[in-house]
Amino acid sequence: MLVKTECVRGRVFPTRAEANLALFEYIDGxxxxxxxxxxxxxxxxxxxxxxHYVEQATAERTNLKPRQPALTS
Known part of the structure; x- marks a missing residue:
């Protein structure tokens, strides 16, 4: 199991809570x-x-229409 190899193997945890915290930090982090x-x-x-956000920002810049000059009377 990958988690066992990368996170837990070779470590000794004094309590189950500390082992759970180490696993949570590894999985979440x-x-x-x-x-x-x-x-x-x-x-x-x-x-x-x-x-995704770079592509979204690029698409938004591409889809912007130039502003029309204000009409004066």
Whole structure:
């Protein structure tokens, strides 16, 4: 199991609570946010989200229409 290999193996935890905290920090801090995922095009969730917002901002700039000059009478 990957979590056992990367987070727990070789460590001794005095209490179950400390072991749970170590696992939570690993899963929330690294595994879920930085690990590449096939379904995201082999990007990490952070990289995928950054790419999404860059593409969204680019599309918004492209779709902006030039302002029309104000008509004066």
């Amino acid at each position: 690294f595994y879920n946010s930085r690990r590449i995922q096939k379904r995201l095009g082999y990007l990490s969730p952070i990289e995928f989200e950054e790419k």
